[in-house]
Amino acid sequence: MTTSETQDTTEEQEKPATLSTPRRPQGGAARGPFAAMGPTDKSMNFKPSAKRLIGLLRPERVRMYFVLALTVSAVIMNVIGPRIIGHAVDKIFAGATGQRLPAGQSKDAVVEGLRNSGQGTFADMVAKMDLTPGVGIDFGAVGQILLIVLALYVVASLFQYAQSWLLNDAVQSTVQRLRNDVEAKIHRLPLSYFDQQPRGELLSRVTNDIDNIGQSLTQTLSQLLFSLLTVVGVLVMMLTVSPLLTVVAVVAIPIAMLVTGQIMKRSQKMFVNQWKNTGELNGQIEEAFTGHELVTVFGRRREVQEQFDAKNNELMGVSYRAQFISGLMMPIMMFVGNLTYVFVCVVGGLRVANGSMTIGGVTAFVQYSRQFTQPLTQLASMANLLQSGVASAERVFELLDAPEQTADATADLPPTRGRVAFEDVSFGYTKDKPLIEDLNLVAEPGQTVAIVGPTGAGKTTLVNLLMRFYELDGGRITLDGVDVATVPRPELRDRIGMVLQDTWLFGGTIRENIAYGNLGATEEQLQEAARATFVDRFVHSLPDGYDTVIDDEGSNISVGERQLITIARAFLADPAMLVLDEATSSVDTRTEVLLQQAMAALRSDRTSFVIAHRLSTIRDADTILVMENGHIVEQGNHHELIAAEGAYYRLYMAQFRGAIVDVDEEDAPAPVR
Template sequence: MSRHKQQPQRGGHPGPGHGPMGSMVTGEKAKDFKGTLKRLLRYLKPRRNHLIAVFIAAILSTVFSIVGPKLMGNAITELFEGMYAKFQGIPGAAVDFTEIGKILLLLAGLYVLSSLFTYLQQYMMAGVAQNTVFDLREDVNQKLEKLPLKYFDSHSHGDTLSRVTNDIDTIGTTLQQSLTQFITSIVTIIGITVMMLSISPLLTLITFLSLPVSMFVIQPILKRSQKHFAKQQKSLGQLNGHIEELYTGHQVVKAFGHEKIAAAQFDKVNEELYSAGSKAQFISGMIMPLMFFIGNLSYVLICIVGGILVTNRSISIGDIQAFITYSKQFTQPIMQTANIANIIQATVAAAERVFELLDEEEEIKENTNASLTRAKGAVTFEHVDFGYGEELLIQDMNIDVHPGQTIAIVGPTGAGKTTMINLLMRFYELNGGKIKIDGVDIRDMPRGDLRKNFGMVLQDTWLFNGSIKENLAYGKEGAADEEIYAAASTAHADHFIRTLPEGYDTILNEEASNISQGQKQLLTIARAVLADPPIMILDEATSSVDTRTEVFIQKAMKRLMEGRTSFVIAHRLSTIKDADLILVMDQGKVIEQGTHTELLEKNGFYADLYNSQFSEPAAG
């Protein structure tokens, strides 16, 4: 294998069964194993009858399979004794093929029944697993709808998606596959032990003695391989992170000529991964040969002792054959049980991550004392205090906005402009004070009623995988085509949409990368136009369009904002000259307010901010 062509696996850790003996790399362990397991079992409680049926089917399937070698041994004994008697010249001696035929027919019937019950248990368990996973996904989806915005701000999207997809998939896979294997393995171990004891307790003792010898031999190897497997996973995570970083920013890498440095870094990490992986695989690869060697020594002892017992007529030759089959089968379910124990650890850890999400603090329950169908647009901030943590970002904010006014919010980065909008939409709860719409406290009305009165156009565009028409219609349920076309025309998006090969039926990909950033912004503006809300929020809505398009949008927005209360967050101060009121924010406080002309005449913070954007100081 070429040392520099090892392909990185997706993800940062192997799935269950990767590692020595297919099982010995333990995954993340649950903090509260018992508590999480009990909670997971509660999801299985409504399907306990199906689980009982699965358990019975697994027992019957395994029992029928275990009896097989014993019957085969009886057939061999019947054949051997008939041939032996015939060889001894006993008159009338012959092989009783009729009896052998009956045994083989019974054996075939047992194997058919075993296969049938195996199918039934897998079929029923698939239903149990999928229904359980369905319930979990439903609960998680409902939970996500109730989580406040601060949860998504404080948790990475990748981690949340991993809990919703990978962790729940892990639970489903374990329920569908590992649970039935665990039941089967336990029944097999018990059944084989009983069958071996019924044949010969002495031979059973020899078989059992090989287990501690095997564990004694492989334990040091396991410890050494674990260290290298851990290093392998660490290197694999570093390699994946390096690759993701480079491919995400490949244009920057090329622009600054860092290809050789990036390749050298890749080679270094890949070399570490190769070294750790090869050592881990080499050391762990010694385990199976050693176990086979110890197992073969056990078979030799069984054959020697069994041969002596056969010559003493203590057991039949068919029983020896059956016992050897059982002894070979005995180690497999033990290995499976050890493997499943590790998988269950990882599964409970995955379930714990899902339950942590389900236990997150939800949005404060709504009061439905007041209802707001369509607001007039009066907005009041009364002594508003707010902070993301213990330290307050906004203190004692007081604003009085009349219906139809355009309010511009300006200030340096981190001044609290977007925070103010988040509070207005009730994405966050206040630390103190009140925000009122038309004189009604926003905490006294359903969030749905409140947010229906707002239209938002953000700096970060959001479009989903679907047609342009579907993306625009997102702003208004049941919108007619004529309304969609009119909204697009108002936002100056109609022309570019019709120039596309499929027009309004053009499908946007997942990242909407098949249209430009400016065109994306035009679509989000058209979507807001279609929604026709009484209050508009524009957060740097024109930041991603060219100067000529910006002029068109400003005209469209001016028509759109007529008769509506509008909040405009802007960095380009030339775009908010006509605002009815400009709020200048710094460190969470409104330090200046007034019209564009009034603020320039004050020659304060706003005047400095405005003049800094032009080569020459602007006169009032």
């Protein structure tokens, strides 16, 4: 097994746990099946988050400039259309009116005659028209105008299609970079971050929230840009047609925008809660499914179902309130649009009647008033989707802004002999609760150092510090005299092979899982490692042999067989140093004896650290360390420690001669929590 498998190595009692940041127990479950879920502490504001989200498109600025140019061109063509159609309406109306007037007279003479006959209003209308008395509709001119409008709308549609294609390409590229950034960020985060994050919550941020960001940007940016530019373009055209009607059309807009602004502030908080609850529900489902056998064995299906129902109902309530409140904006904007339409029609009709405007001008303005309120209504309808996307962005930004592990040094590590020294090492998972204080230890090259002690004594923490999964609070650890803090983490971990009690296999064949320890190994080397670790013995009983596909849980092979595969993986890696954390705890007694022999060969000429609860597996260790409360209380080989009749002697007797019944509570080591 490689060092990447160490995410779940730290013993359960060694990690701090708080209500606000529930930690992940050993074995990879997000939390216990019935753990309480608390809300996160804070979320960013809408404006900074939206600005940062839009800033992600900066690398796509060239494409975005083309998108802007295409959008502006499409908007100009769309807003010019109604004005041109208004001219066509004027020609039709003028032709229909001129046909009713006596032929052979000038327009001025006809207007004067209408005024003398008491038809002053009609005379004012005729005076504003471009007509010839007695001449009907010029269908040729009307047809030319309509062809121009058709050409404008066709070209505008093509521009909009090109704009959508470019924008979608830019958004998908941005989302791809965001996924890459999150993936890279995860590899830069310290192990302590994952201890404090439920797995389902983290997966929800990496998958659901990023998908929601992409969907929101794709569906809102194009329409948002087009709607905003349309509002500006239509407003300019409305002013050119009639400033008075423009005032009538826009007077109610500020009130509507003020109301919708207040709605957005309230709904944004609810969208943040919606996605937060989605992540918590995902975490609950993930841990319940992962521990399904445990839930079933202990008969806790009803409790899990009740917990799921409670969280599901809470999510439903939050989602309903978020959608309902944000959904109020659409009806409000539609009401404002209809109200504006009525006022424009009434005032426009009066202005046509008194000759201040033509019927074509009013027709164009009515279309503009619709074009003006329609994008505002669309903006309101997109608000919930936009807020949902920004809420997801906040959660992803929180992950990207999480404190990273300290930067790697650039010093090279010389060829490793394997002398490891802990010099006055101090460490605690929290500053106020030290776990290890002033620890000193020297492991000579080729030695096997066994570490024993009660649960929570700091055994696994010791090797985690060696591999720099956590940074020291004091002192230093050296490898062949070189401070490991000055060595790049990947280079340090390349020298160390690790086999854990909790096996980790990925979805793939048995051959691929073993080869994970050394991707450049030949087939002969792989099978040699499999034979040495007795994987070869059970592989041949499988229908597809080494090509047998196992899922990421390894459910189609036994627990012991999974353990053997991880040992074969470490064997193939041929590391300079070796860490074995209860590596044989899942195999049967006969196989364990054989594996002890195989691992003895694996440990030869390597400095090895063996964490064990079964003391029978470490009797031949060169040095045995007995740890209690983060301190080494005894040190020596098996025979020396038995003769001393101290802490090791008591542990040994408890395993092989029955439990010690009358243990003085003051002498009993208390696990560090």
